[in-house]
Amino acid sequence: MTSAQYAALLGLWIAGIVVPGPDIFVILRNAFLSSRPSAVFTALGVMVGNFAWIALSLMGVTVFISDNHVLKLAVQIGGALFLLRMGYGSLRSGLDGRAARRSSTLGPVLHEPQDPGGAHPVQGGAPGRGPGGTGSAAQHPVAHDVAAEPARTGLATDPLRSDDAAVIAELSAGSRRGRFLGPEGLTPWRALAQGTVTNLANAKAVVFFVALFGSVVPAGILWWEALAVLGMMVAVGLAWFLAVAWAGSIPALARRFQARTAEVEIVSGVVFALVAVGLLVEALLTI
Secondary structure, eight states: OOOHHHHHHHHHHHHHHHSHHHHHHHHHHHHHTTTTTHHHHHHHHHHHHHHHHHHHHTTTHHHHHHHHHHHHHHHHHHHHHHHHHHHHHHHHHHHHHHHHHHHHOOOOOOOOOOTSSSBBBOOOSSSSSSSSSOOOOOHHHHHHHHHHHHHHHHHHHHHHHHHHHHHHHHHHHHHHHTOOSTTTTTTHHHHHHHHHHHHOOTTTTHHHHHHHHHSSTTTTTOOOHHHHHHHHHHHHHHHHHHHHHEEEEEEEHHHHTTTHHHHHHHHEEEEEEEHHHHHHHHHHHTO
């Protein structure tokens, strides 16, 4: 390979990986909602998938998949179904989180206290007395206002409502923790697996790598040239995805997105679902 071919390959590779897609979104989601180590391992997982695609391309396997209609269709449908499941999980988690948040912010229904002896609300008087009562509340209006302030502002803690909101939030968080594809409670191996499977499930990689290697890499490439291509692409890709993981997990930025966890999950789910639908439509059009 000539230096011009290496440069062209590098330029096309950079242009391909910087475009936002499932790889970047899964890294950012785990960076925002989990931790920096989780994001780093997710980025490593993405590069494990890319390493496999590059190696398969150098061996001619991606060309074989692209030329075999049935195999290509199976890869497209399988990848689309995985991304669709991932999108559904994120959307459900986000919607559950929003429902829990709305429930926890709803105030209790407030009613003016009624005079047991009449139809007039109590306004500063003791129970059973009119507005001009001389009870302790009338003698100490400040104390009465302090006591009534939580009810007026919605800051009063209704034990039943608080317990319900806590249960809803706990169930929502528990459902996210229990899923392999979710960002909650990520272990390094789970994060690595998420990145790897997300990358491999994107069947558009087959088309991308076939076009990339078919247009730049010569057919009779030498073994050491293949190793040079592999090393160059892995190094550049790793640097990029680790940079995304680091930038997304900057504490000040991560805190902002953690405050909007439900919205991050919903956006991620929509992106995964759209990519999946695109793959399914493309597969159906080729049948």
